[in-house]
Amino acid sequence: xxxxxxxxxxxxxxxxxxxxxxxxxxxxxxxxxxxxxxxxxxxxxxxxxxxxxxxxxxxxxxxxxxxxxxxxxxxxxxxxxxxxxxxxxxxxxxxxxxxxxxxxxxxxxxxxxxxxxxxxxxxxxxxxxxxxxxxxxxxxxxxxxxxxxxxxxxxxxxxxxxxxxxxxxxxxxxxxxxxxxxxxxxxxxxxxxxxxxxxxxxxxxxxxxxxxxxxxxxxxxxxxxxxxxxxxxxxxxxxxxxxxxxxxxxxxxxxxxxxxxxxxxxxxxxxxxxxxxxxxxxxxxxxxxxxxxxxxxxxxxxxxxxxxxxxxxxxxxxxxxxxxxxxxxxxxxxxxxxxxxxxxxxxxxxxxxxxxxxxxxxxxxxxxxxxxxxxxxxxxxxxxxxxxxxxxxxx
Amino acid sequence: xxxxxxxxxxxxxxxxxxxxxxxxxxxxxxxxxxxxxxxxxxxxxxxxxxxxxxxxxxxxxxxxxxxxxxxxxxxxxxxxxxxxxxxxxxxxxxxxxxxxxxxxxxxxxxxxxxxxxxxxxxxxxxxxxxxxxxxxxxxxxxxxxxxxxxxxxxxxxxxxxxxxxxxxxxxxxxxxxxxxxxxxxxxxxxxxxxxxxxxxxxxxxxxxxxxxxxxxxxxx
Numbered sequence: 001x002x003x004x005x006x007x008x009x010x011x012x013x014x015x016x017x018x019x020x021x022x023x024x025x026x027x028x029x030x031x032x033x034x035x036x037x038x039x040x041x042x043x044x045x046x047x048x049x050x051x052x053x054x055x056x057x058x059x060x061x062x063x064x065x066x067x068x069x070x071x072x073x074x075x076x077x078x079x080x081x082x083x084x085x086x087x088x089x090x091x092x093x094x095x096x097x098x099x100x101x102x103x104x105x106x107x108x109x110x111x112x113x114x115x116x117x118x119x120x121x122x123x124x125x126x127x128x129x130x131x132x133x134x135x136x137x138x139x140x141x142x143x144x145x146x147x148x149x150x151x152x153x154x155x156x157x158x159x160x161x162x163x164x165x166x167x168x169x170x171x172x173x174x175x176x177x178x179x180x181x182x183x184x185x186x187x188x189x190x191x192x193x194x195x196x197x198x199x200x201x202x203x204x205x206x207x208x209x210x211x212x213x214x215x216x217x218x219x220x221x222x223x224x225x226x227x228x229x230x231x232x233x234x235x236x237x238x239x240x241x242x243x244x245x246x247x248x249x250x251x252x253x254x255x256x257x258x259x260x261x262x263x264x265x266x267x268x269x270x271x272x273x274x275x276x277x278x279x280x281x282x283x284x285x286x287x288x289x290x291x292x293x294x295x296x297x298x299x300x301x302x303x304x305x306x307x308x309x310x311x312x313x314x315x316x317x318x319x320x321x322x323x324x325x326x327x328x329x330x331x332x333x334x335x336x337x338x339x340x341x342x343x344x345x346x347x348x349x350x351x352x353x354x355x356x357x358x359x360x361x362x363x364x365x366x367x368x369x370x371x372x373x374x375x376x377x378x379x380x381x382x383x384x385x386x387x388x389x390x391x392x393x394x395x
Numbered sequence: 396x397x398x399x400x401x402x403x404x405x406x407x408x409x410x411x412x413x414x415x416x417x418x419x420x421x422x423x424x425x426x427x428x429x430x431x432x433x434x435x436x437x438x439x440x441x442x443x444x445x446x447x448x449x450x451x452x453x454x455x456x457x458x459x460x461x462x463x464x465x466x467x468x469x470x471x472x473x474x475x476x477x478x479x480x481x482x483x484x485x486x487x488x489x490x491x492x493x494x495x496x497x498x499x500x501x502x503x504x505x506x507x508x509x510x511x512x513x514x515x516x517x518x519x520x521x522x523x524x525x526x527x528x529x530x531x532x533x534x535x536x537x538x539x540x541x542x543x544x545x546x547x548x549x550x551x552x553x554x555x556x557x558x559x560x561x562x563x564x565x566x567x568x569x570x571x572x573x574x575x576x577x578x579x580x581x582x583x584x585x586x587x588x589x590x591x592x593x594x595x596x597x598x599x600x601x602x603x604x605x606x607x608x609x610x611x612x613x614x615x
Contacts, residue, residue, distance in 0.1 A: 213480060
């Protein structure tokens with residue numbers, strides 16, 4: 001009876017919801033011209049360690065295979081997809097692909113257990129235009145909509161902001177890494193302490209970092225923050241982000257979209273625009289993505305790419321909170337054994353029409369079609385009138 | 396204005412936390428009945444949850460509270476994914492490694508087998524790991540200071556404010572590991588969806604803290 005630590009069983013009610021989410025998203029991605037790929041469950045450690053940062057690397061489920069090589073259950077999909085398409089040549093690009101499946105990570109803290117999670121996501125390989133960024137962000141917005149989120153928001157930011165600011169501070173590489181870790185950990189108390197220790201607390205860049213939690217808004221934020229650093233390098237980053245924001249506004253997606261200059265994502269491989277989707281009904285993000293133009297370089301190619309993933313368990317959590325549930329329509333067909341062959345014909349007909357049918361033998365002189373709410377009794381002669389009966393059962 | 400849900404710890408931080416909130420210019424009148432766990436009035440911009448001190452950061456992480464007042468010791472122990480925005484300068488104390496009087500750092504670390512009693516097992520394990528020490532961590536629920544005296548442990552990792560309890564138990568600080576105080580923790584989604592309200596709250600409470608160079612201290 002023991003369930004392995006960190007694993008979870010999914011019973012029909014949740015499985016139904018998960019399947020609906022998966023099918024809806026896969027259909028959506030296909031309608032945007034994305035094709036499904038299925039990377040393997042097991043990846044070599046060597047491949048993953050090229051791209052995965054320390055935090056996730058320490059959480060990978062790893063073991064030695066028969067050849068004596070260190071392998072892992074995939075902790076995410078992006079690295080596998082990059083490995084797959086790093087074989088291709090430039091003529092095959094651009095490629096638009098999506099994936100749906102399980103990922104495996106040991107929990108991030110001793111107070112958490114879940115180690116098997118589901119991600120559905122897309123990768124757009126081969127383009128690094130503003131339009132391709134906007135396309136993938138627009139698809140992320142559509143995905144949240146399609147998944148059934150009633151209220152959701154997407155924040156867009158840019159890793160260039162954080163890198164530009166960091167480069168403007170008189171700090172060693174090690175010290176920059178300290179700042180990076182503090183920002184990732186969202187520990188602004190320690191960051192303030194660090195600035196004071198380095199006598200940087202009056203430095204305009206250092207104090208700008210302390211505003212990171214609240215650098216969020218719409219179009220107006222660009223003008224508000226532009227002159228903060230009168231530097232073409234700074235303007236270039238803001239202008240890039242603003243252009244993407246404009247494309248998405250032209251697509252009519254401005255309502256759900258916010259600009260967040262303080263957005264930080266924990267994967268180190270992002271190189272450009274980054275984004276995060278969330279619901280006000282859940283305390284943690286449900287979608288995350290970004291541009292990662294350097295990732296292919298680790299596999300010897302120079303392909304730009306961007307993508308995002310949805311965290312399916314979190315989507316399910318929001319849906320369950322909303323109390324949305326669909327019950328399967330299953331009818332029981334009870335029949336006397338002597339009319340068995342007629343009963344099977346009827347069941348097949350109903351199944352072809354998309355109904356779930358369970359058959360049950362019972363001595364007697366009549367057929368019964370039953371649902372939890374209703375029971376219909378009918379004779380052999382009446383059994384031709386199936387459609388009428390189904391209509392009555394459904395009403 | 397969106398309503399803010401604030402988790403306030405019971406226990407040693409409660410009084411100071413409530414005094415601090417009460418000094419905020421726009422603090423709604425909070426009638427704190429000690430038996431009530433949720434303080435909510437329709438007209439108030441806040442809903443206050445009184446929670447176990449160790450649970451505050453968990454409430455905030457999972458988003459059932461937008462904000463929380465929580466000891467840094469709890470954040471370090473639980474490793475919650477939250478925004479830590481302000482040092483509230485309440486409940487100040489220090490997380491220390493303490494051992495019986497007469498033990499020096501040299502003799503201590505060179506002792507072959509070390510057993511350390513604590514209420515903070517995860518924090519202690521990380522601390523020892525960074526030190527490169529393979530000590531045994533013994534998780535106790537209370538009366539930590541007793542452990543070395545009765546031979547249960549060689550040292551303790553615990554919070555110290557005045558040092559009185561340590562002295563009474565013939566213990567001495569070997570090392571001050573990290574200063575501890577009450578922090579303002581914020582949920583990472585609320586900071587976006589209720590950004591304006593939270594920013595105003597932060598500015599206000601910051602004004603209160605900055606206006607008090609020597610905030611009153613109570614020690615446990």
